[in-house]
Amino acid sequence: MLSRMSDFLTRHRRKFIVTGVVVGGSIFLYKYAQNKLMEMQEKQAREFLEKSRRVQHFESTEKTCNQVILGMGAELIQAIIKECSTDELLEQLKQNPPNKLELWEEMKIQSFTRLTTFIYASSMLVVALRIQLNLLGGYLYQDTTTSSTDNQKGKKSPGKINDELKQQYLSLIRYFIQEGGLSELIRLVRSKVIDVMRQLPLTKPLSLADTEQLFWSLQMAINSDPSTDPCSKMTKYLLPSQLPDYISGGAMMQKMFNETLDLLESDEASSVCSNNICRGFSLAVDAMAECYKHTLSSKATTSQQQNDFNVNTIQIALARVIPIVSSLTAKGFDSDTRPQNLATSLLTFYVISDKTKVLGANVYETFSST
Known part of the structure; x- marks a missing residue:
């Protein structure tokens, strides 16, 4: 019996070896594939959680950014109204x-000058704060993920961004409102307004199309010099040329600056x-068109006359346009006023602008994943 079994095993030894290799290999491959699948699933889960955390952190950063923009924007508008005041002229x-x-x-x-500064300064402030808050948000997210990883490894590492550094970094934009940047912008705008409007008599009739062309001429004049163009040289007005002496953020602050x-x-x-x-x-x-409509409709004696008005064809003397322009910029940001005044409309639009949001998202993506 045993000899028969031995002969059988001897005759079929190769088959048993091959079968063993196949079965063993199959089990090994199954275990290997199972482990790889688990690793891939865990990796996908980690990536999903990280993406979710990053999205939540970005959304929180954007919410904070919007609040800061509206708060500082209101302060900026008041500073412009004060520096470009027409109250004394009106009294005289x-x-x-x-x-x-x-x-x-x-x-x-x-x-x-005040109207043009409203538009330029608020746009510049929104772009600057969108960049600053998202750059800071990106670094804070890095700190959060690094700290979480170190805690899992039993380590403790201080974050790169502490509260003092955050406050000092965000305070840099104060240069624009409080330390001369805004005044320099106003001087530039005023000089270009004088150049463009000096030859326009007060009796010159202006349609809305003429006013649009006038604004376009002002833009071209303001942006004409590459060394002072507020769009390409925003840093000239928004931030100091170097970190002030009172800033103590060290190498990290200098890097962020x-x-x-x-x-x-x-x-x-x-x-x-x-x-x-x-x-x-x-x-x-x-906004000027709405003022035109209100002024002209109030002078109409019948409802038919009101319906016949075409605001685009009406011409108004420059002397009558000036009070309209002045009134548009006489009040600051007020989210409760309906309809919104120009200052509120400008800041609100700049905050929700898709291009501005994309800029902020790109900055956050860059600095949160470095």
């Missing part, structure tokens, strides 16, 4: 002085700012 004009023509000329320059300067001077940031400014002037023209 009420006295019907002998130099009222000169006062009206100054009123013309001041009103258009340099990166912010580079981003503000990038083609994408310049394009977004320029696009916002063009749209801002369009909003100003729309």
Whole structure:
């Protein structure tokens, strides 16, 4: 019996070996594939969770960014109203002085300077804060993920960004509002307004199309010098040329400051700012059209006359346009006012602009995954 079994095994030894190899290999391959599948599933789960955390953190960053923009935007608008005030001119004009023509000329320059500065300054501030908050948000996300990884390994590592550094970094934009950047922008805008509007008599009739062309001429004049163009040289107005002495953030602060300067001077940031400014002037023209309609309809004696008005064909003397322009920029940001005034419309549009949001998302993506 045993000899038969031995002979059988001897005769079929190769078959048993092959069968063993096949069965063993199959089991090994099954286990290997199972392990690889589990690793792939775990990797996909980690990537999904990381993506979810990043999206949540980005959305939180954007919400904070919008709140900061509206808060600082309101402060900026008030600073412009104060620096480009027309109150004194209006008081003098009420006295019907002998130099009222000169006062009206100054009123013309001041009103258009304030409106133009509204549009440029608010666009620049929104672009700057969108870049700053998302750059900071990206670094904070890195800190969060690094800290989480170290905790899993039983390590403790301090984050790169502490509260003091955050506050000092975000305070840099104060240069624009409080330390001369805005005043420098106003001086540039005023000089270009004088160049463009000096030859326009107060009696010149203007249609809405003429006003649009006037705004376009102002844009071309302001953007004409590459060394002072507010779109491509935003850093000249928004931030100090170097970190102030009171900043104590060390190498990390210097790194973030340099990166912010580079981003503000990038083609994408310049394009977004320029696009916002063009749209801002369009909003100003729309607001002026509403004022035209209100003024003209109030003078109509019948409902038929009101229906016959075509605001695009009506021409109004520049002297009558000046009070309209001045009134558009006489009030600051107020989210509760309906209909919205120009300052509120500008800031709201700049905040929700798709191009501005994409700029912020690109900055966040870059610095959260470095």
